Every structure is written in structure tokens, then in C-alpha cells.
Amino acid sequence: MTTESTPAGLTGGHPLDTVDALVQLSFLTQRVLTAVGGEHDLSVVQIRLLGILRDRQAGMLELGRHLGLDKSSMTGLVARAEKRGLVRRSPSPHDGRAVLVSLTPLGAELTARCADEIGRRVTELTAPLTDDERAALTRLAGTVVSGRPPEPAGCTG
Amino acid sequence: MTTESTPAGLTGGHPLDTVDALVQLSFLTQRVLTAVGGEHDLSVVQIRLLGILRDRQAGMLELGRHLGLDKSSMTGLVARAEKRGLVRRSPSPHDGRAVLVSLTPLGAELTARCADEIGRRVTELTAPLTDDERAALTRLAGTVVSGRPPEPAGCTG
DNA sequence: TATTGTTATACTCTATAACTATA
DNA sequence: TATAGTTATAGAGTATAACAATA
Numbered sequence: 001m002t003t004e005s006t007p008a009g010l011t012g013g014h015p016l017d018t019v020d021a022l023v024q025l026s027f028l029t030q031r032v033l034t035a036v037g038g039e040h041d042l043s044v045v046q047i048r049l050l051g052i053l054r055d056r057q058a059g060m061l062e063l064g065r066h067l068g069l070d071k072s073s074m075t076g077l078v079a080r081a082e083k084r085g086l087v088r089r090s091p092s093p094h095d096g097r098a099v100l101v102s103l104t105p106l107g108a109e110l111t112a113r114c115a116d117e118i119g120r121r122v123t124e125l126t127a128p129l130t131d132d133e134r135a136a137l138t139r140l141a142g143t144v145v146s147g148r149p150p151e152p153a154g155c156t157g
Numbered sequence: 158m159t160t161e162s163t164p165a166g167l168t169g170g171h172p173l174d175t176v177d178a179l180v181q182l183s184f185l186t187q188r189v190l191t192a193v194g195g196e197h198d199l200s201v202v203q204i205r206l207l208g209i210l211r212d213r214q215a216g217m218l219e220l221g222r223h224l225g226l227d228k229s230s231m232t233g234l235v236a237r238a239e240k241r242g243l244v245r246r247s248p249s250p251h252d253g254r255a256v257l258v259s260l261t262p263l264g265a266e267l268t269a270r271c272a273d274e275i276g277r278r279v280t281e282l283t284a285p286l287t288d289d290e291r292a293a294l295t296r297l298a299g300t301v302v303s304g305r306p307p308e309p310a311g312c313t314g
Numbered sequence: 315t316a317t318t319g320t321t322a323t324a325c326t327c328t329a330t331a332a333c334t335a336t337a
Numbered sequence: 338t339a340t341a342g343t344t345a346t347a348g349a350g351t352a353t354a355a356c357a358a359t360a
Contacts, residue, residue: 022279025301123175137297
């Protein structure tokens with residue numbers, strides 16, 4: 001098994017099969033997120049929270065939907081980020097029950113720094129690839145992520 | 158940003174750049190692990206623990222090293238798995254201080270079922286790809302995971 | 315002395331259920 | 338009644354520090 005070098009764990013085969021390769025690649029990528037977050041006392045979920053708020057405000061329910069968390073989990077998550085001065089809660093002007101969570105300047109700065117660092121280290125991960133291979137990996141990963149074959153360039157759908 | 162469809166969060170660009178693609182792909186893969194685990198009341202870390210033990214015993218310290226966890230965290234992790242009858246602790250015959258953790262038959266069965274399910278669902282993820290593309294993705298991901306360009310087939314190193 | 319593992323403690327993170335306030 | 342959010346509570350998961358037992 002390949003758990004020695006990368007503790008993906010549950011898949012076998014020595015010349016990496018597809019499942020092994022994707023699982024181990026995901027652990028590699030997540031390790032970058034965990035490491036960069038850790039250097040700023042942020043969990044991966046906190047990083048994702050900041051990322052969502054990067055270019056918009058959002059209510060607690062919406063944030064929970066994006067993160068796959070219950071609204072009750074959001075309360076603590078946002079409270080801890082708020083306590084650190086990274087986000088702010090404002091009452092929604094349209095709905096007296098709702099709050100709008102947004103980044104503070106401090107939060108925006110930290111978000112940008114994490115994004116830079118993550119970008120750098122994930123790119124480093126692909127150092128063994130040639131430029132062509134990196135482009136191919138990007139295209140293939142993008143296809144999987146979007147859940148459909150890529151459209152020819154210029155197709156506006 | 159692309160946080161709407163996949164809450165990777167911290168990376169921008171619309172035609173997915175490399176970082177975006179890899180981060181989002183990692184979330185997709187991790188979601189499979191989380192989902193399959195959740196259906197059996199296992200966290201991703203528990204799944205990895207079982208995977209490591211699939212073909213060997215290991216001490217607490219070694220397990221912690223593989224999982225990136227402190228030995229004190231291992232105590233509870235293994236204790237919970239042991240309580241469920243998935244793993245067993247035996248005294249090491251060579252070292253009176255050490256314990257050897259191994260899968261019980263129940264744990265081995267659960268591990269196999271999870272591996273099957275994970276394999277199936279991760280493979281489903283690559284459904285948008287042709288066979289050639291899937292092979293290319295596997296090779297490229299394998300190259301990144303191994304941290305070096307792939308050796309020509311037949312090279313025994 | 316060094317190493318393996320556990321315990322005590324504290325904090326983050328998560329969910330369920332009950333609650334408040336608004337729609 | 339339904340919805341947005343919080344609180345109370347319980348449990349998993351993690352780390353640090355102190356400890357026990359063995360090497």
C-alpha cells in the first residue's frame with residue numbers, strides 16, 4: 001500500500017491507480033491549506049469562510065450552506081472570527097432577523113495573505129511537471145470540478 | 158470568484174487556474190471521504206487510521222506520525238475506535254512500553270467496505286473524462302504526489 | 315536519561331434540540 | 338406558521354504539559 005509516503009490509506013495498487021492518485025493529491029493539497037491556515041491560527045473551514053466573504057457579504061444560513069455546516073455551528077465559527085477582528089456582523093437592512101457577515105480590513109488583509117501563500121505553495125506542488133503538463137493537469141482537474149467536458153474556447157454557452 | 162459552485166474560496170480567476178483547479182478538486186475528493194466516512198460514523202482521520210492498519214500493525218507514535226497528530230491525540234482516537242470494536246491494542250513483544258494497534262475482523266470488514274465505496278465514488282468523479290484523459294490525470298497526479306517526474310516503465314531504480 | 319504511552323486540561327468544531335425575534 | 342439566528346448541551350478531535358513505566 002502507499003500509506004507510507006502519503007497516508008491516503010484506503011486504496012491499493014503500486015503504480016498509482018486513479019483513485020489513489022486523486023486521494024493522495026487531495027491530501028497533499030489539503031495539507032497546504034492546513035499548514036498555511038495553521039500559521040495564522042486558522043482552520044481550513046475558517047479559511048474557506050474568509051474566502052467566501054472575500055467579495056461579498058453573506059448571512060449565517062447562506063454561509064452554512066456553502067460550508068456544509070448547520071446554522072448553529074456557524075454561530076461559534078463567526079463568533080470566534082469576530083472576536084479576532086476578522087469579520088463583522090451587521091443587521092440586515094431588509095430582514096430584521098438576519099445578520100450580514102463581512103470581512104473587516106484586518107480580515108481582508110489576512111485573507112489576501114493566505115491566498116497568496118496558498119497559491120505559491122500549491123504551485124510549488126506542481127514543480128515536477130513541465131509547463132505543458134501543468135496546463136494539462138489544470139484542464140483535466142477543471143473538467144472534473146465542473147462536472148462536464150470542457151467547452152471549446154469561445155463558446156459562450 | 159468560484160466559491161459559489163465549490164467553496165474552495167481563496168483563489169480567483171474564472172477559467173480555473175492551476176491553484177483553483179487543484180484546491181477545488183481536493184475539496185471534491187475530500188467530500189467523498191467525508192461522505193463515505195459519515196455513512197459509517199467515521200471521520201476522515203478515522204478512515205485514514207483504518208487504512209494504515211489495513212496491512213500491518215503500528216504503534217501509537219508511528220500512527221501519529223502518519224496522521225500528523227500528537228501521541229496524546231492518538232490515545233483518544235484509538236480508544237474510540239477500540240470501543241467500537243474496530244481496532245485492538247496489544248502489548249508489543251519487543252518493547253514493554255509500546256502497544257501495537259491492529260484491525261479487528263470487524264474493523265477489516267468496515268475498512269474494505271469503505272475502500273470499495275470510496276473507489277467507486279472517486280471514479281465517478283472522473284466520469285466527465287475520456288479513458289485517455291483519465292489515464293493522463295492519473296499519471297499527472299501521480300507525478301505530483303511522488304514529487305518527481307515519472308520514470309519510464311521498466312526502470313527498476 | 316530517553317522513549318512510549320496515558321492523563322489532565324483546555325480549546326475548536328460540530329450537531330441536535332429548544333428558544334427568541336422577526337416575517 | 339415559517340424563517341434567521343442564538344443558546345444549551347454533548348461529543349469528537351486536537352494540543353500542551355505533567356506523569357508512569359520501560360529502555
